[in-house]
Amino acid sequence: MKRIYCGLLALGLALGASGCGQVRQPEAVETVGEAQVEVEKPKYVALTFDDGPRYNTTGPLLDGLAKRGVVATFFVIGRQVEGNEDLICRMAADGHQIGNHTYSHVALQDLDPDAVVEEIQKTEVVLEHLVGEREFWLRPPYGLIDSSRAALVDTPMVYWTVDPEDWRILDSDRVAEAVVSKVESGDVVLLHDFYPTSVEAALEIVDRLAAEGYTFVTVEQLFRINGVAPQTGVLYASPEKTRKIS
Numbered sequence: 001m002k003r004i005y006c007g008l009l010a011l012g013l014a015l016g017a018s019g020c021g022q023v024r025q026p027e028a029v030e031t032v033g034e035a036q037v038e039v040e041k042p043k044y045v046a047l048t049f050d051d052g053p054r055y056n057t058t059g060p061l062l063d064g065l066a067k068r069g070v071v072a073t074f075f076v077i078g079r080q081v082e083g084n085e086d087l088i089c090r091m092a093a094d095g096h097q098i099g100n101h102t103y104s105h106v107a108l109q110d111l112d113p114d115a116v117v118e119e120i121q122k123t124e125v126v127l128e129h130l131v132g133e134r135e136f137w138l139r140p141p142y143g144l145i146d147s148s149r150a151a152l153v154d155t156p157m158v159y160w161t162v163d164p165e166d167w168r169i170l171d172s173d174r175v176a177e178a179v180v181s182k183v184e185s186g187d188v189v190l191l192h193d194f195y196p197t198s199v200e201a202a203l204e205i206v207d208r209l210a211a212e213g214y215t216f217v218t219v220e221q222l223f224r225i226n227g228v229a230p231q232t233g234v235l236y237a238s239p240e241k242t243r244k245i246s
């Protein structure tokens with residue numbers, strides 16, 4: 001048996017994984033006495049973070065999310081895990097989904113098939129060593145992959161529906177506003193836990209959307225809530241929308 005770095009942490013998570021944790025089930029109406037009363041439909045959003053782990057930014061983000069009891073999805077770069085193993089363990093322990101953002105953050109469509117598989121598998125090995133065997137969904141760097149290379153991917157792939165371009169704007173208030181003004185239930189939001197401004201923005205987004213009644217879920221949970229069984233090699237923008245691969 002492979003040694004699992006995060007130890008019992010991984011076991012606890014595996015046991016809890018199927019129950020979808022605190023996720024509320026959608027309910028359109030509820031009965032009060034004799035009358036049926038319309039209640040607001042639950043709203044769900046999946047925040048996703050690319051390009052970590054990075055000690056000075058991912059750590060404070062995990063703190064902020066834990067304080068708020070919120071889960072998210074982290075698409076991590078394999079080569080950045082060394083020295084940041086504790087952050088990966090914390091992601092798993094806190095119920096976040098961990099995804100694969102390749103080992104060295106390359107545009108997969110520029111690589112030959114062997115290199116594509118290597119970029120994905122090297123990251124899987126690093127992550128499995130820490131949190132145990134599980135499916136690490138792929139977010140191709142830059143959202144780029146072509147159909148011949150997508151056929152080599154044996155997990156679902158995740159794009160996004162809301163992109164505030166946090167890496168370019170580098171202003172937490174503007175990034176938060178760009179997300180909050182656009183977001184709708186079922187959206188997948190792209191952020192990067194590489195920039196302090198994005199971490200600040202993310203926590204502001206959580207506070208503002210929570211006040212609007214949103215529940216934060218992982219991408220995997222969002223698929224389950226929507227009753228969509230994700231397929232391998234498909235690039236999903238959200239459970240409802242796929243992104244065409246040429």
Ligand SMILES: [Zn+2]
Nearest residue numbers: 050051141142
């Ligand atoms: Zn990236």
